[in-house]
Amino acid sequence: MSGYFFSKDSLSKEDRVLLFVGNRILVRNGEFLWRRDQIAEEFIAQDTMIKVSDGREDFLVTRAPAGVESFLDAELSSLRSLLFGGDERAMLVAGKANQLLDWHASHQFCGFCGEKTVPDRSGQALFCDACQHAFFPRINPCAIMLVVNGPRILLARNARYRTGLYSCLAGFIEVGESAEDTVRREVKEEVDLNVGVIRYYKSQSWPFPSQLMLGFYADYASGEIRPEPGEIEEARWYDIHDLPAVPSAKVSVAGELIEHYVKTMSSSR
Numbered sequence: 177m178s179g180y181f182f183s184k185d186s187l188s189k190e191d192r193v194l195l196f197v198g199n200r201i202l203v204r205n206g207e208f209l210w211r212r213d214q215i216a217e218e219f220i221a222q223d224t225m226i227k228v229s230d231g232r233e234d235f236l237v238t239r240a241p242a243g244v245e246s247f248l249d250a251e252l253s254s255l256r257s258l259l260f261g262g263d264e265r266a267m268l269v270a271g272k273a274n275q276l277l278d279w280h281a282s283h284q285f286c287g288f289c290g291e292k293t294v295p296d297r298s299g300q301a302l303f304c305d306a307c308q309h310a311f312f313p314r315i316n317p318c319a320i321m322l323v324v325n326g327p328r329i330l331l332a333r334n335a336r337y338r339t340g341l342y343s344c345l346a347g348f349i350e351v352g353e354s355a356e357d358t359v360r361r362e363v364k365e366e367v368d369l370n371v372g373v374i375r376y377y378k379s380q381s382w383p384f385p386s387q388l389m390l391g392f393y394a395d396y397a398s399g400e401i402r403p404e405p406g407e408i409e410e411a412r413w414y415d416i417h418d419l420p421a422v423p424s425a426k427v428s429v430a431g432e433l434i435e436h437y438v439k440t441m442s443s444s445r
């Protein structure tokens with residue numbers, strides 16, 4: 177694979193650019209990719225030239241100063257609103273861009289010796305010449321699980337999120353755990369149920385800020401639902417034909433887990 181940085185020599189007027197102002201993205205008429213010659217040079221921070229690819233094309237990702245939106249007749253959009261707009265390309269490109277900028281900003285100095293880091297030869301890591309450590313972008317694996325019991329599924333409302341949606345349970349994979357260990361532990365902690373067979377379904381990159389969501393089904397085995405105080409506001413069994421508001425299957429693996437299960441159960445009747 178190619179590296180994460182643009183070299184100054186390879187820059188051209190034709191480059192397509194994604195501009196971040198703080199943690200928001202510059203958007204005009206719904207378009208978040210700019211041609212480089214649409215933007216004055218002084219608005220492009222030349223020291224951070226991250227490259228993001230969607231598999232076909234490379235895009236230059238950089239930061240612009242606050243207030244640039246008024247010069248370009250543009251607006252600032254949060255990553256979330258861009259992604260929840262349902263645009264898959266935005267999800268991929270802007271999601272990666274956000275993760276790489278965050279990695280670059282937080283690894284400017286070596287965590288071992290404190291010296292300044294620079295991109296390594298491959299462009300895939302930030303490197304400390306003084307102590308020869310390489311720092312690669314890091315993703316954090318999470319398990320997300322739909323607990324199922326025949327025609328019923330367990331949905332919960334998280335106490336911290338105010339979206340009003342009911343969704344699967346989820347949690348970070350802790351040091352030393354397998355993803356299946358996490359599924360069992362999270363279900364036990366969050367709703368006090370025991371699960372039996374666990375089946376992997378699919379994964380999804382989730383750039384808030386840099387998670388890899390691993391989606392599972394977990395068969396209910398035993399126990400009564402007891403929501404974890406402070407964490408789970410409400411949790412209960414729902415009949416698959418009578419569901420509350422759930423996340424969209426277009427943007428989240430949680431939504432896909434639910435939709436896929438409902439379809440499978442409905443067609444097996």
Ligand SMILES: [Zn+2]
Nearest residue numbers: 286289304307
């Ligand atoms: Zn070092």
